[in-house]
Amino acid sequence: MPKKMLKFVDIDKENPSKREVVSRKEDFNEIYKEFINAKAKEQSSRCSQCGVPFCQVHCPLGNNIPDWLKLTAEGRLLEAYELSQSTNNMPEVCGRICPQDRLCEGNCVIEQSGHGTVTIGSIEKYITENAWEKGWIKPIKIKNEKKQSIGIVGAGPAGLAAAEELRKLGYKVSIYDRYDRPGGLLIYGIPNFKLEKYVVERRTKLLRESGIKFIQNFEVGRDQTLDQLRKKHDAILIATGVYKARQIEIPGNDLKNIFPAMEFLTASNKKGLGDKVSLFDDGTLNAEGKDVVVIGGGDTAMDCVRTAVRQNAKSVKCLYRRDKANMPGSAREVANAEEEGVEFVWLSSPKEFLGENKIEKIIVDKIKLGKPDESGRRKPDIQENSEFDIKTDMVIKSLGFDPENLPKLFNSVELQITKWGTLKTNFDTMETNLSGVFAAGDIIRGASLVVWAIKDGRDAATSIKKFLEKKEISEKKVA
Ligand SMILES: Cc1cc2nc3c(=O)[nH]c(=O)nc-3n(C[C@H](O)[C@H](O)[C@H](O)COP(=O)(O)OP(=O)(O)OC[C@H]3O[C@@H](n4cnc5c(N)ncnc54)[C@H](O)[C@@H]3O)c2cc1C
Numbered sequence: 214m215p216k217k218m219l220k221f222v223d224i225d226k227e228n229p230s231k232r233e234v235v236s237r238k239e240d241f242n243e244i245y246k247e248f249i250n251a252k253a254k255e256q257s258s259r260c261s262q263c264g265v266p267f268c269q270v271h272c273p274l275g276n277n278i279p280d281w282l283k284l285t286a287e288g289r290l291l292e293a294y295e296l297s298q299s300t301n302n303m304p305e306v307c308g309r310i311c312p313q314d315r316l317c318e319g320n321c322v323i324e325q326s327g328h329g330t331v332t333i334g335s336i337e338k339y340i341t342e343n344a345w346e347k348g349w350i351k352p353i354k355i356k357n358e359k360k361q362s363i364g365i366v367g368a369g370p371a372g373l374a375a376a377e378e379l380r381k382l383g384y385k386v387s388i389y390d391r392y393d394r395p396g397g398l399l400i401y402g403i404p405n406f407k408l409e410k411y412v413v414e415r416r417t418k419l420l421r422e423s424g425i426k427f428i429q430n431f432e433v434g435r436d437q438t439l440d441q442l443r444k445k446h447d448a449i450l451i452a453t454g455v456y457k458a459r460q461i462e463i464p465g466n467d468l469k470n471i472f473p474a475m476e477f478l479t480a481s482n483k484k485g486l487g488d489k490v491s492l493f494d495d496g497t498l499n500a501e502g503k504d505v506v507v508i509g510g511g512d513t514a515m516d517c518v519r520t521a522v523r524q525n526a527k528s529v530k531c532l533y534r535r536d537k538a539n540m541p542g543s544a545r546e547v548a549n550a551e552e553e554g555v556e557f558v559w560l561s562s563p564k565e566f567l568g569e570n571k572i573e574k575i576i577v578d579k580i581k582l583g584k585p586d587e588s589g590r591r592k593p594d595i596q597e598n599s600e601f602d603i604k605t606d607m608v609i610k611s612l613g614f615d616p617e618n619l620p621k622l623f624n625s626v627e628l629q630i631t632k633w634g635t636l637k638t639n640f641d642t643m644e645t646n647l648s649g650v651f652a653a654g655d656i657i658r659g660a661s662l663v664v665w666a667i668k669d670g671r672d673a674a675t676s677i678k679k680f681l682e683k684k685e686i687s688e689k690k691v692a
Pocket residue numbers: 310311312366367368369370371372389390391392395396397398399402403404407431432433434452453454455478512513516622653654655656660661662663664666
């Protein structure tokens with residue numbers, strides 16, 4: 214057994230420290246400080262180098278975690294970086310925002326034995342940040358560019374990961390996106406305090422310098438149909454994410470100052486990027502001085518409450534129909550929100566929005582939890598005669614997302630979807646029912662995680678390569 218490892222008995226688990234609550238509420242910067250080299254080495258050395266690494270098994274990308282931890286502990290940081298990036302296109306993003314408690318770290322064997330997990334996410338971030346600093350991360354250089362081209366619809370993590378993998382293979386790649394900046398939810402959904410924008414912009418700049426074309430402000434369906442794109446490219450990847458906000462069907466839903474989560478978060482992110490946002494500037498989408506209620510218990514809801522705190526809301530409440538133990542969001546983000554002064558109103562469900570013209574209060578039903586439902590979480594049942602009300606002047610609805618109607622939007626009625634509205638793909642190849650049209654990320658899974666989008670993007674790239682090789686052979690035969 215390597216001498217530098219297995220130190221979990223002597224060395225306690227340590228994450229990079231968090232900024233003080235008072236200071237982090239004053240800006241939108243990330244809240245975790247960086248590991249210094251000595252700390253990353255020390256924390257890596259706690260790994261027990263298991264024969265069957267459950268962390269790796271539970272990482273959607275199958276990252277070779279024990280090996281890059283060992284290399285870090287030995288100070289071999291270039292090799293650690295090379296190994297880490299060989300399975301992940303954005304390790305510094307995943308290191309920051311993966312819900313590690315549910316994935317790699319939650320399955321670390323020394324965590325199970327009560328010693329506290331190896332802080333895998335923070336070390337992954339450290340390895341790649343160090344690589345950026347040292348100038349080890351360089352644009353892709355193509356010796357012989359292939360003639361075939363791929364059009365990717367959507368510049369979120371799925372589209373970006375696929376683009377990088379396909380470019381490495383020498384293909385021409387164009388990414389079309391309806392937003393003005395690439396990055397998808399990494400730019401306009403996830404707030405800076407979890408993931409600062411420079412981290413994403415640095416990646417997209419690198420991809421541009423690698424010869425990938427970005428065509429922004431281009432909406433497939435509006436600017437060109439899917440069919441038109443298919444004629445331009447040898448293969449297409451659809452990676453458009455899911456954006457249709459789930460509604461809450463209760464009286465008063467149409468009152469003013471009730472907003473979907475993405476409208477609120479996008480406005481805040483755009484302001485952070487220095488854009489003019491008239492609905493923010495006139496106060497409509499700004500939580501400052503308001504009693505804010507966010508409805509929902511997922512990661513998006515946590516991002517909304519913490520954004521409202523930073524916008525200087527008078528008070529911020531999170532209304533959730535289950536209890537803390539049954540929340541879908543990451544435990545780490547709930548803890549951060551609590552520290553920042555968010556009040557959680559558990560076991561509560563909105564019944565009616567009341568107000569003259571604009572929202573003034575919410576009538577709320579108390580909930581008791583029943584037996585587990587199909588999701589495994591306990592079913593919320595309304596308690597009779599339990600109503601109470603909450604005063605508010607801004608409500609943000611964060612109840613999840615569904616796919617948009619892509620066949621209609623893309624003017625491509627033959628494109629098949631599932632009963633959930635996600636794109637139907639061949640399980641092995643990720644190809645849709647249209648030949649040469651593949652799909653990846655949230656648009657095939659439903660709202661999911663960045664790490665899964667990256668995994669899908671990489672897998673789709675492998676399938677697209679196989680498809681294009683076959684296509685080239687058959688075209689040569691015909692010629
Ligand atoms: C607020 C919020 C917080 C989150 N926090 C986390 C987190 O902490 N950790 C985590 O792992 N995951 C988190 N997620 C989930 C994660 O962001 C997504 O799972 C991931 O971004 C999906 O990647 P994607 O590439 O499939 O889609 P997206 O990131 O949604 O990108 C899709 C892109 O397609 C473009 N597009 C859509 N339609 C068209 C069209 N017709 N024409 C052209 N372009 C189009 C969009 O503009 C967008 O840029 C969060 C999600 C939200 C909403």
